[in-house]
Structures are given as structure tokens and as C-alpha cells.
Amino acid sequence: MNELLYLLREPWTFEFMQRALIAAVLVSVVAAVVGSFVILKGMAFIGDALPHASFGGVAIAFALGFNLHLGGAVAALLTALSIGFIARRGSVRYDTAIGIVFISGFALGILIVSTQSGYVVDLFSFVFGNVLGVSWTDVWLTVGLGAFILIAVALFYKELLFTAYDPSMAAATGVPVAAMQYGLLALIGLTVVIALQVMGIVLVLAMLVAPPATAQLLTRRLPPMMAIGALVGALSALGGLYIAWYADVSASAAIVLTATGFFFLAFLFAPGRGLLWQRRFVLTESA
Amino acid sequence: MPDNSPAFVPAVEVRNLSAGYNGHVALEDVTFSVERGCLAGLVGPNGSGKSTLLRVMLGLHKPWRGEVRISGPPGRSGRGHIGYMPQSELVDWSFPITVVDVVLMGRYGRVGLIRRPGGRDREIAMAALERVHLAHLAQRRIGELSGGEQRRMLIARALAQEADLVLLDEPLAGLDATAQHDLLRLLEELRREDKTLFVATHDLSCVAANFDHAVLLNRKVVAFGRPSEVFTEQLLAAAFQRHLLVLPGGERTLVGP
Ligand SMILES: Nc1ncnc2c1ncn2[C@@H]1O[C@H](COP(=O)(O)OP(=O)(O)OP(=O)(O)O)[C@@H](O)[C@H]1O
Ligand SMILES: [Mg+2]
Numbered sequence: 037m038n039e040l041l042y043l044l045r046e047p048w049t050f051e052f053m054q055r056a057l058i059a060a061v062l063v064s065v066v067a068a069v070v071g072s073f074v075i076l077k078g079m080a081f082i083g084d085a086l087p088h089a090s091f092g093g094v095a096i097a098f099a100l101g102f103n104l105h106l107g108g109a110v111a112a113l114l115t116a117l118s119i120g121f122i123a124r125r126g127s128v129r130y131d132t133a134i135g136i137v138f139i140s141g142f143a144l145g146i147l148i149v150s151t152q153s154g155y156v157v158d159l160f161s162f163v164f165g166n167v168l169g170v171s172w173t174d175v176w177l178t179v180g181l182g183a184f185i186l187i188a189v190a191l192f193y194k195e196l197l198f199t200a201y202d203p204s205m206a207a208a209t210g211v212p213v214a215a216m217q218y219g220l221l222a223l224i225g226l227t228v229v230i231a232l233q234v235m236g237i238v239l240v241l242a243m244l245v246a247p248p249a250t251a252q253l254l255t256r257r258l259p260p261m262m263a264i265g266a267l268v269g270a271l272s273a274l275g276g277l278y279i280a281w282y283a284d285v286s287a288s289a290a291i292v293l294t295a296t297g298f299f300f301l302a303f304l305f306a307p308g309r310g311l312l313w314q315r316r317f318v319l320t321e322s323a
Numbered sequence: 324m325p326d327n328s329p330a331f332v333p334a335v336e337v338r339n340l341s342a343g344y345n346g347h348v349a350l351e352d353v354t355f356s357v358e359r360g361c362l363a364g365l366v367g368p369n370g371s372g373k374s375t376l377l378r379v380m381l382g383l384h385k386p387w388r389g390e391v392r393i394s395g396p397p398g399r400s401g402r403g404h405i406g407y408m409p410q411s412e413l414v415d416w417s418f419p420i421t422v423v424d425v426v427l428m429g430r431y432g433r434v435g436l437i438r439r440p441g442g443r444d445r446e447i448a449m450a451a452l453e454r455v456h457l458a459h460l461a462q463r464r465i466g467e468l469s470g471g472e473q474r475r476m477l478i479a480r481a482l483a484q485e486a487d488l489v490l491l492d493e494p495l496a497g498l499d500a501t502a503q504h505d506l507l508r509l510l511e512e513l514r515r516e517d518k519t520l521f522v523a524t525h526d527l528s529c530v531a532a533n534f535d536h537a538v539l540l541n542r543k544v545v546a547f548g549r550p551s552e553v554f555t556e557q558l559l560a561a562a563f564q565r566h567l568l569v570l571p572g573g574e575r576t577l578v579g580p
Contacts, residue, residue: 208381209432256464
């Protein structure tokens with residue numbers, strides 16, 4: 037018993053693990069809340085596009101010797117807003133707009149990196165994430181931005197919901213739909229910014245999608261979907277860090293696999309909607 | 324034409340309106356007005372511009388030329404105070420949201436930015452659901468409604484807006500005979516409450532039998548006036564490009580191919 041408690045406590049006796057836990061839990065919670073809108077609008081693609089496009093900004097910042105995070109943040113926001121701008125013209129489909137913008141940003145990043153002969157290891161922490169390496173400054177920045185995102189969603193929940201559900205009716209009742217659409221894109225952009233450091237370009241998408249998708253299988257309304265998604269995200273962060281600690285594997289990958297594990301559990305066992313549930317129903321019916 | 328009578332108070336006036344999509348003309352020089360407190364029908368073949376006209380009136384689609392003038396009590400004539408029921412094919416039925424939540428959205432325009440709808444708004448939403456006989460499904464997820472129930476939910480949302488002018492896009496389509504009858508009753512009730520209702524529909528017989536005015540549209544306004552004046556075989560043939568029979572039978576006028 038004491039043995040077990042010791043095993044559970046051990047990772048958190050290290051300060052870098054404490055920082056990792058705070059950052060990972062916070063990022064997962066914010067990503068689940070914002071990600072709920074992402075999956076409902078079928079915008080999962082954007083969750084992949086923003087981190088990739090932000091690589092362009094990181095590379096430019098790297099080449100010019102600026103702060104890499106700032107470069108990534110500016111690029112993610114610019115990408116989010118230009119996707120909104122292109123899509124609102126209505127002449128190309130949303131996913132096409134996203135595809136074009138994101139490929140341009142990512143390609144620009146690769147192009148710039150290919151011109152750099154020096155030390156590019158820093159860039160790899162952006163590609164694969166480096167949650168065990170976050171500093172207290174990073175943690176406080178994540179806390180600040182995360183709180184800002186959650187407060188913005190809480191304040192404008194009603195408008196964001198209406199705009200996501202039925203934009204033309206929302207506009208007809210006087211909701212500033214354009215502002216809400218750009219606002220949501222900016223919030224997704226900011227979420228990507230704080231998630232990049234923890235998860236890395238390749239895995240940010242998973243935290244935007246897997247926890248809310250799990251929650252969607254378990255509830256029929258948006259507020260509990262966000263809450264359950266946040267819980268699933270937080271548990272994935274915790275579980276993933278344990279796995280990373282004891283199995284000595286990549287923390288971001290362990291977090292993502294824990295989250296997708298939750299998804300498959302819900303997919304199989306969700307009351308009423310899970311695969312096994314439906315199967316059992318069919319079996320009892322035919323029996 | 325009704326606008327010659329001195330007592331005519333227009334709730335909405337549309338003047339020389341032209342609109343369309345990427346160079347494609349959907350509405351051309353449309354002019355008409357709808358009297359306050361009346362039940363007006365908007366009829367025309369598929370693609371004649373009915374939905375486009377309603378969307379322009381709501382300010383959802385920018386017209387190329389012309390104007391829409393909405394009159395109402397002072398301070399309440401803004402477009403946020405027009406009730407609207409969209410054609411239900413345009414709604415995302417997979418969204419995780421309950422019936423009463425959708426109806427509550429009708430209140431958002433009044434509640435204002437950031438603030439939450441209160442108990443009063445919930446009462447109004449529930450009352451609207453009761454008027455369309457849907458109160459028992461208030462907590463259902465919208466994807467689990469039948470086609471007719473979906474339409475009634477959208478009507479309830481338009482009611483919850485408590486607007487003086489309500490635009491409805493094909494509210495009768497897909498309703499069974501009793502539901503159609505109930506809806507007509509409801510529209511008549513609303514008219515008695517001095518609301519103005521402008522209804523796009525394909526049910527010509529229903530307009531002929533129950534409505535005060537009709538606008539016959541096919542990109543242009545083919546005719547506008549009392550249904551008995553509008554639903555003549557010549558005018559209908561001009562709008563629908565084929566011959567339709569009009570069988571006036573006292574109370575009931577039947578229109579059909
Ligand atoms: N989003 C759009 N983009 C391009 N053209 C459109 C769009 N919506 C409608 N149209 C065109 O505008 C014209 C009018 O369409 P509208 O939807 O207003 O017709 P309607 O009278 O409501 O038809 P229905 O009875 O089938 O609902 C049609 O020719 C249609 O093809
Ligand atoms: Mg239509």
C-alpha cells in the first residue's frame with residue numbers, strides 16, 4: 037500500500053514534473069473546451085493546420101533570432117484569421133482555404149530551416165513538444181493565456197453557440213456573427229499557441245479532438261460535453277505523465293495515446309451509443 | 324391593390340429590390356408592401372427567389388439595389404426584431420443541443436451580448452413550445468425529432484422572438500393534416516395579436532383559403548394583392564410557366580395542376 041502511494045507520489049517530487057503537470061493539465065482542459073467547437077463545426081482540419089502553419093513563424097523567428105514562441109504565436113493567429121477571411125469570401129470551401137494557408141506556412145518553415153546551417157535542435161521541441169522542459173515562465177504564460185481563453189468562452193458562450201449552430205439565424209437576431217467567427221478562430225489560434233509547447237506540432241490536433249469526441253459520445257448537450265471533455269483531457273495529461281515517467285517514453289505521445297484510449301473506451305462502452313451496447317441490443321432482439 | 328386604401332399601414336415595404344448570387348439574378352425590381360396585422364403569402368415555383376427575398380428582408384443577404392423598410396414601434400424597428408423561421412434543410416440537425424435550447428436562442432436578440440437568458444426567457448420559450456404542441460419534447464436532442472417536429476420547433480423559436488413581423492420559410496411543408504391545421508390556427512391567432520406574418524409556401528390552396536394577401540413571385544413580382552385577385556389562371560400561368568386550374572368553391576378555393 038505504502039509502496040503504491042510512493043509510486044504515485046514519486047514523479048511529483050521533482051519540480052520539472054510539477055511544471056509539466058500544471059502545463060499539460062491546463063492545456064488539455066483549454067483544448068477540450070475550444071476543441072468542442074472545433075469538432076462540432078467539422079473543423080478538425082484547422083486543429084492540424086494551425087500548428088503546422090505556425091512552424092513557418094517559428095522558423096522565421098529562428099532565422100532572425102527572435103523569440104520562437106512569439107514567432108509561432110503570431111503565425112498561428114495570422115493563419116487563423118486569414119483562414120477566416122478567405123472562407124468568408126465564400127468563393128472557396130473552408131477546408132480548401134485551410135489547406136492552402138497551412139501548406140504555405142509549413143512549406144515556408146521548411147524552406148527557411150533548409151537555409152540554416154547551424155543548430156536547429158530547438159526547432160525539434162516544436163515539432164514533437166517538450167512538456168518536461170517547460171520553465172516557470174512558460175507555465176505562467178500558459179496559465180494567463182489559458183485563463184483568458186476560458187473566460188472569453190464563458191462570457192461569449194451564448195453567442196459562440198448560436199453562431200456555431202445556425203449562423204444565419206444568429207445574424208438575423210443581431211448576434212455579431214463575423215466577430216464571433218473570427219473570435220473563435222483566434223481562440224483556437226491561442227489554444228494552439230499554448231498547446232504547441234506541450235504537445236508539439238504533430239500532436240496538438242489530438243488534444244483538440246480526442247477529449248471532446250470522447251465526451252460527445254457520453255452526453256447530448258454542449259456544456260456537459262465541454263466539462264466531460266475537460267475531465268478526459270486532464271486525466272489524459274495525468275495518466276500520460278505517469279506513463280512517460282515510469283516507461284521513460286515521450287510525454288506528449290503518452291498523453292495523446294491515453295486520450296485516444298479514453299475515446300476507444302467510450303466508443304465501445306458508451307451507454308446507448310457505444311458499439312458493444314448496440315451489438316448487445318441486436319443480439320437480445322434476435323434471441 | 325391594397326395600398327390605395329387610406330387605412331393601410333405597411334409593416335414592411337420593399338422597393339425596387341434586386342439581388343442575386345455571383346452575377347446570377349435571383350430577384351429583379353421587386354416592389355410590394357405588407358400591411359400590419361395581416362397574413363401574407365409568398366408563392367412561386369422552386370428557385371423563384373422566395374428564400375432569397377426573405378433573407379434580404381432580414382438583412383442576411385445584401386441586395387444589389389433597392390430598399391427594405393421595416394416599420395414598427397419606436398426603438399423596435401431594427402432587424403433584430405424580425406422573427407424568422409428558416410427553411411429547415413439549412414439547419415444542422417446533428418448539433419448536440421436540446422429543443423428548448425434552440426427555442427431559447429430566439430430570445431438571444433433581446434437578452435443582449437454576454438448576458439444570460441433568465442427565468443422569464445425560459446418561460447417564454449416553454450410557452451412557445453406549448454403553442455406548437457412540443458412542450459413534451461423540450462429536453463430532446465434536436466437530431467431525434469421527426470421532420471414535422473423539427474419544423475414546429477423552428478416555428479416555436481420564431482415565436483419566442485416575440486417579434487411584430489415574422490417571416491416563415493415553408494412552415495407548412497412536411498406537416499401532417501392536423502399539424503397544418505393547428506399551424507394555420509396559430510397563424511390566425513398571431514394575426515389577431517396584431518402581428519404581421521409573411522409566409523413563403525407552396526400550398527396555393529391554403530393561401531387562397533386562409534391568407535389576406537399574396538405575393539406571386541418569379542424573380543419579379545408577377546402579382547400582388549388579395550388571393551382572389553392574384554390566383555387567376557393567367558397570372559399563375561405567367562408565374563409557374565404552366566397551366567394551373569383554379570377551382571373557386573365558395574369557402575375553399577382549390578389550385579392545382
Ligand atoms: N447560395 C446560393 N448561391 C448561388 N445561387 C443561389 C444560392 N441560393 C439560391 N440561389 C439561386 O437563386 C435563385 C433563387 O433561390 P431561392 O432559394 O431564393 O428560391 P426559392 O423560391 O426559395 O426556391 P424553393 O421553393 O425551392 O425553396 C435560384 O435560382 C437558386 O439557384
Ligand atoms: Mg426556398
